[in-house]
Amino acid sequence: MSVRPPETHGYRMNHTMLRVKDPKASLHFYQEILGMDLIATSENTDFTLYFLAYDHSEGKLTQEEKAAQRFTREGIVELTHNHGTEHDANFAGYHNGNKDPRGFGHIAITVPDVQAACARLESLGVPFQKKLTDGKMKHIAFALDPDGYWIEILPNNFKLN
Amino acid sequence: MSVRPPETHGYRMNHTMLRVKDPKASLHFYQEILGMDLIATSENTDFTLYFLAYDHSEGKLTQEEKAAQRFTREGIVELTHNHGTEHDANFAGYHNGNKDPRGFGHIAITVPDVQAACARLESLGVPFQKKLTDGKMKHIAFALDPDGYWIEILPNNFKLN
Numbered sequence: 001m002s003v004r005p006p007e008t009h010g011y012r013m014n015h016t017m018l019r020v021k022d023p024k025a026s027l028h029f030y031q032e033i034l035g036m037d038l039i040a041t042s043e044n045t046d047f048t049l050y051f052l053a054y055d056h057s058e059g060k061l062t063q064e065e066k067a068a069q070r071f072t073r074e075g076i077v078e079l080t081h082n083h084g085t086e087h088d089a090n091f092a093g094y095h096n097g098n099k100d101p102r103g104f105g106h107i108a109i110t111v112p113d114v115q116a117a118c119a120r121l122e123s124l125g126v127p128f129q130k131k132l133t134d135g136k137m138k139h140i141a142f143a144l145d146p147d148g149y150w151i152e153i154l155p156n157n158f159k160l161n
Numbered sequence: 162m163s164v165r166p167p168e169t170h171g172y173r174m175n176h177t178m179l180r181v182k183d184p185k186a187s188l189h190f191y192q193e194i195l196g197m198d199l200i201a202t203s204e205n206t207d208f209t210l211y212f213l214a215y216d217h218s219e220g221k222l223t224q225e226e227k228a229a230q231r232f233t234r235e236g237i238v239e240l241t242h243n244h245g246t247e248h249d250a251n252f253a254g255y256h257n258g259n260k261d262p263r264g265f266g267h268i269a270i271t272v273p274d275v276q277a278a279c280a281r282l283e284s285l286g287v288p289f290q291k292k293l294t295d296g297k298m299k300h301i302a303f304a305l306d307p308d309g310y311w312i313e314i315l316p317n318n319f320k321l322n
Contacts, residue, residue: 004216007281008196010273011215012317013236016177017266035169054172054235055165071271071317074215074236075174080266095262103256103310104265105178105241110232112171120168149264156173156232 015051015076016107018149019094022086023050025146026079033124034109034151036077039066050079077107096148106142108152114139117153176212176237177268179310180255183247184211186307187240194285195270195312197238200227211240238268257309267303269313275300278314 020026027050030036036052053069053076055061061069070076085091097104111117118132118141128134129142129150139158143151181187188211191197197213214230214237216222222230231237246252258265272278279293279302289295290303290311300319304312 004196004198004220005193007277008272010317011196011278012271013197013215013238013268014271014315014317015269017269017313019263019266032166035165035172036174037165054174059165071315071319074234077174078266078269092262095256095258095264097256097258097265101253101256101262102180103308104258105180105239107174108176108178108239110173110175111169116168117172147264152178154175154232156171156175158232 012072013074014071015078017078017080018107018147020079020081020147021091021093022146023048023079023081024086026050026081027052029126029146030077030079033121033126037066039063039076040070047080047082050081052077052079094147094149096150098150106150106152108154110154110156110158112156114141114153114155118143121153173233174235175232176239178239178241179268179308181240181242181308182252182254183307184209184240184242185247187211187242188213190287190307191238191240194282194287198227200224200237201231207244209242209244211242213238213240255308255310257311259311267311267313269315271315271317271319273317275302275314275316279304282314 027038030052031038037055038050039053040051042049051070053073055066121143127144129144132138132141139155141153143153145151188199191213192199198216199211200214201212203210212231214234216227282304288305290305293299293302300316302314304314306312
């Protein structure tokens with residue numbers, strides 16, 4: 001077991017950035033379907049950044065307080081929208097990393113009740129790469145976000161073998 | 162501002178999965194250089210999963226307590242090692258998502274002192290896609306992990322415009 005270098009005190013795994021074609025579709029998915037809050041937005045000439053994260057305060061935090069956690073908390077998803085892709089018929093879409101050339105695999109959401117969570121996603125029309133009933137691992141599903149990124153859904157009380 | 166669906170209560174943005182060629186190099190980077198703890202490992206026939214995260218307890222948590230947070234916390238990096246890639250001369254390496262076909266962009270680490278953090282990374286021989294002094298954004302750097310994934314390094318007290 002390694003000893004943490006003291007110089008890294010205070011470091012946070014703050015966010016994961018994914019490019020998205022159409023922010024309207026992505027914000028609907030991450031907010032209304034997955035339940036994240038939009039805690040900050042950064043508009044630039046050619047692109048806009050959307051920062052989303054779960055509120056663990058049971059609704060006690062104000063929008064300003066959520067925004068203030070932008071650089072101090074973990075578990076943020078940063079969506080980058082390069083302006084115009086949503087209207088560009090020649091835009092081929094983004095690469096989810098799970099076909100060649102591979103690299104990034106997925107982000108994962110842990111949930112209290114994976115059966116209920118996946119049933120709700122299905123009822124909302126979310127497509128799946130792997131449903132709970134597919135394959136050997138019956139406790140894990142992979143939903144697809146609007147760009148085709150894999151979103152693992154798994155129980156928060158899962159025990160690794 | 163959207164209202165969070167009550168069905169999503171308890172959800173966590175638990176982890177981000179990246180495939181890595183050589184776990185020895187990656188574990189050195191994420192543990193010894195970035196300062197994360199290896200909180201869990203899952204060995205399988207063809208692949209091994211390594212779960213890394215920052216300990217925010219000031220060293221109070223035991224390894225068992227860290228492992229117990231595996232599915233309840235946020236900010237975990239899951240590294241997937243498909244066995245054999247580290248010795249395969251024909252393995253081309255993984256795709257970092259920032260050249261065509263694009264998609265995933267980076268993970269980001271927020272730090273108390275970005276100048277000190279980047280100076281330390283440089284002194285340890287970590288290559289950079291963008292140093293603090295490159296380009297217009299002097300407060301943000303992008304280091305490269307052993308597979309070439311972009312690791313954004315930015316201050317935890319940064320103010321978005």
